[in-house]
Amino acid sequence: xxxxxxxxxxxxxxxxxxAQTYTFQNIRKTSHRSSDAxxxxxxxxxYYFFNVTDKIDKNTNxxxxxxxxNNLKVLKEIKFQDSKDISILESSFNGTDLxxxxxxxxxxxxxxxxxxxxxxxxxxxxxxxxxxKEKRYLESTYLAVNDDEKTYKxxxxxxxxxxxxxxxxREDKDYTFQVDYFSTEKKKQWTFTPTEGGKKFSGxxxxxxxxxxxxxxxxxxxxxxxxxxxxxxxxxxxxGKQVFxxxxxxxxxxYPASLSVLNDGKxxxxxxxxxxxxxxxxxxxxxxxxxxxxxxxxxLGEKYxxxxxxxxxxxxxxxxxxxxxFGYMFLHNMVQTxxxxxxxxxxxxxxxxxxxxxxxxxxxxxxNISTIxxxxxxxxxxxxxxxxxxxxxxxxxxxxxxxxxxxxxxFVSGPLIAKMIKYYYGEFDYSYTQINxxxxxxxxxxxxxxxxxxxxxxxxxxxSYNEGKITTDRINTKSNASRSxxxxxxLGQVLIIEYFKKxxxxxxxxxxxx
Amino acid sequence: MTKPxxxxxxxxxxxxxxxxxxxxxxxxxxxxxxxxxxxxxxxTSYFKEASDQQKKLISSLDxxxxxxxxxxxxxxxxxVSGLLQSNRAVTDPVAHQYLQSILKKITDVNPELxxxxxxxxxxxxxxxxxxxxxxxxxxxxxxxxxxxxxxxELVFVLCHELAHxxxxxxxxxxxxxxxxxxxxxxxxxxxxxxxxxxxxxxQLDSLVSLVSYGFRRHSRDNEAEADRYxxxxxxxxxxxxNGILTCLRLLDKIDESNFSKPLVxxxxxxxxxxxxxxxxxxxxxxxFGQMGNDDSPLAQKEKDSLKTHPDCENRxxxxxxxxxxxxxxxxxxxxxxxxxxxxxxxxxEMTEQLYRDKNLSRNLYYCLLMLQDKENLQFAIYSxxxxxxxxxxxxxxxxxxxxxxxxxxxxxxxxxxxLRMFDKIRLNEIADLNNFFCRYYQVLMTGYEGFEEEYxxxxxxxxx
Numbered sequence: 006x007x008x009x010x011x012x013x014x015x016x017x018x019x020x021x022x023x024a025q026t027y028t029f030q031n032i033r034k035t036s037h038r039s040s041d042a043x044x045x046x047x048x049x050x051x052y053y054f055f056n057v058t059d060k061i062d063k064n065t066n067x068x069x070x071x072x073x074x075n076n077l078k079v080l081k082e083i084k085f086q087d088s089k090d091i092s093i094l095e096s097s098f099n100g101t102d103l104x105x106x107x108x109x110x111x112x113x114x115x116x117x118x119x120x121x122x123x124x125x126x127x128x129x130x131x132x133x134x135x136x137x138k139e140k141r142y143l144e145s146t147y148l149a150v151n152d153d154e155k156t157y158k159x160x161x162x163x164x165x166x167x168x169x170x171x172x173x174x175r176e177d178k179d180y181t182f183q184v185d186y187f188s189t190e191k192k193k194q195w196t197f198t199p200t201e202g203g204k205k206f207s208g209x210x211x212x213x214x215x216x217x218x219x220x221x222x223x224x225x226x227x228x229x230x231x232x233x234x235x236x237x238x239x240x241x242x243x244x245g246k247q248v249f250x251x252x253x254x255x256x257x258x259x260y261p262a263s264l265s266v267l268n269d270g271k272x273x274x275x276x277x278x279x280x281x282x283x284x285x286x287x288x289x290x291x292x293x294x295x296x297x298x299x300x301x302x303x304x305l306g307e308k309y310x311x312x313x314x315x316x317x318x319x320x321x322x323x324x325x326x327x328x329x330x331f332g333y334m335f336l337h338n339m340v341q342t343x344x345x346x347x348x349x350x351x352x353x354x355x356x357x358x359x360x361x362x363x364x365x366x367x368x369x370x371x372x373n374i375s376t377i378x379x380x381x382x383x384x385x386x387x388x389x390x391x392x393x394x395x396x397x398x399x400x401x402x403x404x405x406x407x408x409x410x411x412x413x414x415x416f417v418s419g420p421l422i423a424k425m426i427k428y429y430y431g432e433f434d435y436s437y438t439q440i441n442x443x444x445x446x447x448x449x450x451x452x453x454x455x456x457x458x459x460x461x462x463x464x465x466x467x468x469s470y471n472e473g474k475i476t477t478d479r480i481n482t483k484s485n486a487s488r489s490x491x492x493x494x495x496l497g498q499v500l501i502i503e504y505f506k507k508x509x510x511x512x513x514x515x516x517x518x519x
Numbered sequence: 520m521t522k523p524x525x526x527x528x529x530x531x532x533x534x535x536x537x538x539x540x541x542x543x544x545x546x547x548x549x550x551x552x553x554x555x556x557x558x559x560x561x562x563t564s565y566f567k568e569a570s571d572q573q574k575k576l577i578s579s580l581d582x583x584x585x586x587x588x589x590x591x592x593x594x595x596x597x598x599v600s601g602l603l604q605s606n607r608a609v610t611d612p613v614a615h616q617y618l619q620s621i622l623k624k625i626t627d628v629n630p631e632l633x634x635x636x637x638x639x640x641x642x643x644x645x646x647x648x649x650x651x652x653x654x655x656x657x658x659x660x661x662x663x664x665x666x667x668x669x670x671x672e673l674v675f676v677l678c679h680e681l682a683h684x685x686x687x688x689x690x691x692x693x694x695x696x697x698x699x700x701x702x703x704x705x706x707x708x709x710x711x712x713x714x715x716x717x718x719x720x721x722q723l724d725s726l727v728s729l730v731s732y733g734f735r736r737h738s739r740d741n742e743a744e745a746d747r748y749x750x751x752x753x754x755x756x757x758x759x760x761n762g763i764l765t766c767l768r769l770l771d772k773i774d775e776s777n778f779s780k781p782l783v784x785x786x787x788x789x790x791x792x793x794x795x796x797x798x799x800x801x802x803x804x805x806x807f808g809q810m811g812n813d814d815s816p817l818a819q820k821e822k823d824s825l826k827t828h829p830d831c832e833n834r835x836x837x838x839x840x841x842x843x844x845x846x847x848x849x850x851x852x853x854x855x856x857x858x859x860x861x862x863x864x865x866x867x868e869m870t871e872q873l874y875r876d877k878n879l880s881r882n883l884y885y886c887l888l889m890l891q892d893k894e895n896l897q898f899a900i901y902s903x904x905x906x907x908x909x910x911x912x913x914x915x916x917x918x919x920x921x922x923x924x925x926x927x928x929x930x931x932x933x934x935x936x937x938l939r940m941f942d943k944i945r946l947n948e949i950a951d952l953n954n955f956f957c958r959y960y961q962v963l964m965t966g967y968e969g970f971e972e973e974y975x976x977x978x979x980x981x982x983x
Contacts, residue, residue, distance in 0.1 A: 045804060074806055103807070123809045516917045518917075519946040
């Protein structure tokens with residue numbers, strides 16, 4: 006403290022700073038949860054840091070919420086008092102307004118607070134009271150997962166108007182999901198929760214187009230239903246009422262992953278497809294499908310590209326969809342560029358024998374290690390033209406890493422194991438994909454580990470598209486820091502955070518990717 | 520003059536103090552531009568004088584609060600050494616002699632200043648400021664000099680800094696603040712707070728605010744007093760005291776732009792074969808994007824505090840009546856043509872120093888302004904080519920962020936656009952841009968030392 010004040014005394018000899026680094030002093034503990042990127046879609050617009058700065062009484066803390074822009078310049082520091090049990094779960098930006106989701110674990114409440122473009126907190130907020138059952142369900146789903154892509158999380162921005170929230174929910178014995186709309190124009194909210202015709206529902210937000218919010222829904226008749234109904238629903242943004250429900254079983258069973266509006270102003274959904282009788286949790290996909298769809302749910306066109314025919318021309322693919330050495334592809338994301346081209350980004354995985362698991366099984370009857378393990382292999386990018394024909398497919402080499410599995414996985418299908426690796430083990434190297442608003446460039450980021458002559462350690466890698474050109478880049482992230490991690494930054498950049506335990510110092514710096 | 524004001528909290532002050540030595544690291548690269556000829560004997564003698572004084576000061580310290588004083592004085596001496604031992608200080612005999620002549624005009628008519636042991640230099644630093652370190656070293660930055668209109672304004676700047684030194688403001692402030700931090704009352708309060716289980720942070724914040732408010736208020740009082748004394752010193756010199764008002768008005772707006780018109784990137788980086796890409800400077804949605812539009816008195820106060828020279832309006836109001844009451848003097852007495860020449864030279868000197876200090880974005884900003892105004896044209900073109908090559912190499916190694924700044928509310932709008940451009944431009948685009956830039960100016964640059972080398976580098980990068 007005294008040194009700090011002495012520093013004030015000699016502040017007159019300080020010179021102006023111009024580098025884009027920021028340092029926090031006197032940080033004793035670090036946690037991923039207390040800081041995050043604030044995004045508008047995939048684009049990072051800033052960062053928040055949420056810290057306890059004082060204890061007011063045994064039940065109350067003083068908190069400081071520091072908001073930085075994406076150049077690491079301080080925009081605002083907000084101090085407030087609240088229960089010691091609150092945390093921030095999510096944030097999002099819709100081009101004008103900023104939203105934070107606060108969770109009070111003791112009172113079992115969610116509170117959505119909104120800050121306007123003028124930096125002032127709106128006079129209204131939105132709250133949701135959880136039941137004990139809902140809380141328990143969320144603790145095993147939404148609150149348990151913290152992967153970079155925020156798979157089970159979502160506060161999706163609707164440009165200048167509000168935010169769509171998608172969260173797992175539970176009503177008595179039914180497991181479902183809850184969609185909320187929070188307006189930022191005035192206090193207005195609606196909620197949609199599917200409960201009819203099934204016992205269990207899962208929903209993925211696809212996108213927003215012409216006043217309609219699109220969701221992909223899986224409806225399970227019971228807890229052990231292996232062949233759920235798959236369909237798309239459209240919700241009216243103004244009222245929250247369901248506009249349409251469209252089954253995705255047509256020629257094939259289609260499982261859309263995302264929605265994009267193409268240059269001609271039409272909405273397209275795309276993702277993997279399966280045979281009609283396939284079990285999407287177990288069976289391999291047939292390839293990629295694209296559907297044109299309007300705001301009333303009318304299908305305007307369909308296109309299917311199979312692994313063995315269309316994709317096989319570019320890759321060494323066998324009839325089971327397995328690519329030699331690469332294994333199977335787990336689809337992480339799909340993006341579309343301004344020329345209409347669509348890129349699918351995936352990562353390879355294959356099942357191999359586990360020496361550790363086999364030895365453990367031989368030595369002890371009750372080994373809890375599986376005799377197979379999963380080898381996570383390379384990255385892959387597939388390019389489709391605007392008519393959804395495969396134009397190119399390329400594998401990007403990286404070091405493979407192995408994931409030992411618990412016993413019982415020996416006979417489980419590859420795709421299901423891949424989902425476990427992604428959501429449970431978090432062992433894929435893929436980090437995230439960002440695309441800019443005018444769709445002229447995107448960046449795919451993933452981590453790797455290099456054992457080279459010049460460098461041995463972790464790396465952060467990128468595959469970037471800019472105006473038709475693809476480039477790759479690598480940043481060596483090994484440093485003298487006690488801990489370091491990478492947060493997404495604005496498109497084409499990353500924020501590297503390094504914690505120096507000895508100096509109780511947290512350093513952040515932005516780096517551009519090439 | 521006041522120092523760069525940093526009001527974003529005590530943490531930032533500490534950060535700046537930690538960062539400052541690293542940011543000023545001197546680049547060992549061989550310069551193509553030749554600086555004015557510095558007088559190394561003068562530099563050595565100034566440094567020795569400062570060094571002897573420092574040793575005397577440290578050895579004379581009482582036991583009481585010795586460590587605190589030592590910490591502050593050593594930090595201060597580090598800054599003084601940084602100026603006098605680097606090529607930041609201008610000791611070219613002609614420039615130095617000119618500055619001493621003006622100083623003499625002031626001290627000759629103000630006998631109380633004659634006994635002061637002053638080491639006054641111009642510095643090649645870019646930020647528009649002048650300062651007294653409190654131990655005899657006074658400096659006028661090139662970044663300020665290029666903006667001044669006449670000797671009368673320069674005389675006010677010198678009188679103000681001499682007043683700080685004459686009144687011993689720096690040392691008095693150090694003593695006052697060290698005593699305050701070591702007072703029984705302060706220590707007792709710290710001890711009491713450290714024992715609190717609840718609200719300790721709030722109480723500590725209040726204490727820090729109270730103490731730092733005291734520091735700031737004291738500093739503002741010192742500025743006002745230095746202005747009063749500067750006026751008293753200046754009115755005896757024969758220089759026009761209206762220079763005080765024009766200088767303060769200039770300082771109030773000095774962060775906006777140093778040139779007649781703002782930098783237009785779309786013009787300086789636009790070629791038939793490689794047109795400027797609007798996406799490089801396209802504005803994006805921002806969190807709290809309307810916060811800067813707030814014109815409330817509080818926001819105005821915040822904007823003013825971000826300036827290099829805050830509080831100018833009050834300083835003008837405080838002195839206006841007194842100045843009107845005295846007879847108008849001259850705006851030039853020593854050497855008008857040399858003053859104007861020095862301003863031109865300092866623009867180049869300062870710009871080159873920025874490159875050596877690895878502040879590439881500022882370096883390129885001034886070079887591009889010179890190119891746009893067709894001033895020092897060949898130097899500007901060569902420096903831009905060299906700067907873009909450095910940008911390419913640095914970005915390739917993920918180090919561009921260490922030499923190029925980021926947009927900020929405290930900067931001029933045209934400088935922010937340049938920073939945005941560096942933020943968005945891709946590696947291959949830097950190579951392409953520099954290649955077309957060099958090609959466009961190739962004929963004009965025939966025979967200019969170093970240009971061909973940069974052009975050939977740019978060509979090589981384009982093919983990578």
